[in-house]
Amino acid sequence: MTFDVDIGLRQGNFTLDAQFAAPAGLTVVFGRSGSGKTTLINAVAGLLQPDRGRIQVNDVLLFDAGAKLNLATRKRRLGYIFQDSRLFPHLTVRRNLLYGRRTLWAAEQTVRFDDIVEMLALGPLLSRHPSHLSGGERQRVAIGRALLASPRLVLADEPLTSLDMPRKLEILPYFERIRDELGVPILYVTHSAAEVARLATTVVVLDKGRVTQIGAPAEVLADPNMVPTGVRNVGSVLQARLVKQHADGLSELQAGEVALFVPRIEKSVGTLMRFRIAAHDVILSNQPPVGLSALNVIPGEVASIRAGEGPGALISLTTSAGLVVARVTQRSAIRLNLAVGTRVYAIVKSVAIAPDDIGGGLEI
Numbered sequence: 183m184t185f186d187v188d189i190g191l192r193q194g195n196f197t198l199d200a201q202f203a204a205p206a207g208l209t210v211v212f213g214r215s216g217s218g219k220t221t222l223i224n225a226v227a228g229l230l231q232p233d234r235g236r237i238q239v240n241d242v243l244l245f246d247a248g249a250k251l252n253l254a255t256r257k258r259r260l261g262y263i264f265q266d267s268r269l270f271p272h273l274t275v276r277r278n279l280l281y282g283r284r285t286l287w288a289a290e291q292t293v294r295f296d297d298i299v300e301m302l303a304l305g306p307l308l309s310r311h312p313s314h315l316s317g318g319e320r321q322r323v324a325i326g327r328a329l330l331a332s333p334r335l336v337l338a339d340e341p342l343t344s345l346d347m348p349r350k351l352e353i354l355p356y357f358e359r360i361r362d363e364l365g366v367p368i369l370y371v372t373h374s375a376a377e378v379a380r381l382a383t384t385v386v387v388l389d390k391g392r393v394t395q396i397g398a399p400a401e402v403l404a405d406p407n408m409v410p411t412g413v414r415n416v417g418s419v420l421q422a423r424l425v426k427q428h429a430d431g432l433s434e435l436q437a438g439e440v441a442l443f444v445p446r447i448e449k450s451v452g453t454l455m456r457f458r459i460a461a462h463d464v465i466l467s468n469q470p471p472v473g474l475s476a477l478n479v480i481p482g483e484v485a486s487i488r489a490g491e492g493p494g495a496l497i498s499l500t501t502s503a504g505l506v507v508a509r510v511t512q513r514s515a516i517r518l519n520l521a522v523g524t525r526v527y528a529i530v531k532s533v534a535i536a537p538d539d540i541g542g543g544l545e546i
């Protein structure tokens with residue numbers, strides 16, 4: 183396993199007692215505010231010392247209470263990306279980027295300056311000062327600085343939270359590239375289901391200082407018992423290939439045997455995509471719909487029905503596109519005569535699939 187974490191840490195009235203193992207890739211720590219995400223990431227960074235346990239990343243032991251081992255933060259070779267970019271205001275972008283490298287021996291520099299500048303499109307910014315950058319550009323520089331430290335591990339603590347939606351959309355693809363191209367393990371803290379769906383290889387759900395679930399994003403986000411941020415964030419994560427760009431501004435995706443139409447995605451035909459459909463954006467019909475404006479109809483079979491505490495119910499469907507989850511009222515479920523095995527049609531408006539829900543690459 184890439185991550186092997188089993189630690190206990192008391193902080194005032196709060197106790198973190200977290201245990202998880204995760205494979206290579208981008209591991210998201212997903213939890214509500216106050217669940218202990220920052221405490222966990224700070225313990226991995228060596229900024230907080232656990233009372234018990236051990237932390238291992240790949241073959242490097244960072245902390246082992248039993249062996250009295252606690253590697254100093256600067257020796258952990260971390261790239262830390264914070265919510266705010268924390269650039270040095272008096273240094274140019276170039277010097278901010280080079281800052282992370284200053285303590286490295288040449289042999290330790292596994293990442294090339296020019297490659298990172300190219301990957302994050304930083305070339306035109308190099309001679310500017312942070313005060314002359316947009317929030318998104320500043321965060322891109324902060325990501326570059328973290329990567330240029332040739333880290334063994336990247337830690338990202340809600341790196342998109344302080345950005346508005348256009349800026350988030352600008353940064354998300356860079357995290358996908360880092361995940362897919364650099365091969366550095368990433369521990370990424372968020373409370374956003376959209377970021378989980380787009381970025382996670384593995385999701386670790388944290389609730390009140392404890393790990394309640396570990397799984398793939400499709401599995402975690404489809405289950406109301408696993409999603410810590412509430413039923414509104416329950417949904418499905420599907421995989422599809424971009425097959426056609428249409429002249430009217432829609433992109434056509436092929437998911438299993440289903441053709442789906444979404445607002446234009448600026449990627450080349452053939453690209454493998456991952457996208458999320460929120461359960462409350464799905465309508466169910468027990469007949470093939472006619473005379474509807476919605477473009478996306480996914481035929482399937484009811485796999486499970488879970489009634490909520492209120493009037494709602496979550497209906498999971500197996501479809502050729504994957505597991506699709508719909509949130510409907512219990513009244514509708516009764517009116518449609520839904521039971522396990524019933525054939526139904528899931529209907530999704532194209533515009534319900536928001537741009538931040540659509541990501542590139544990665545098997546789910």
Ligand SMILES: Nc1ncnc2c1ncn2[C@@H]1O[C@H](COP(=O)(O)OP(=O)(O)OP(=O)(O)O)[C@@H](O)[C@H]1O
Pocket residue numbers: 193194195196213214215216217218219220221222373
């Ligand atoms: N220095 C401290 N002393 C006492 N309690 C603390 C300290 N720092 C954090 N806490 C408490 O520990 C708990 C977990 O905090 P933490 O910042 O890890 O949560 P989080 O999941 O990152 O939240 P958020 O998403 O709001 O940043 C909270 O209840 C917080 O009040």
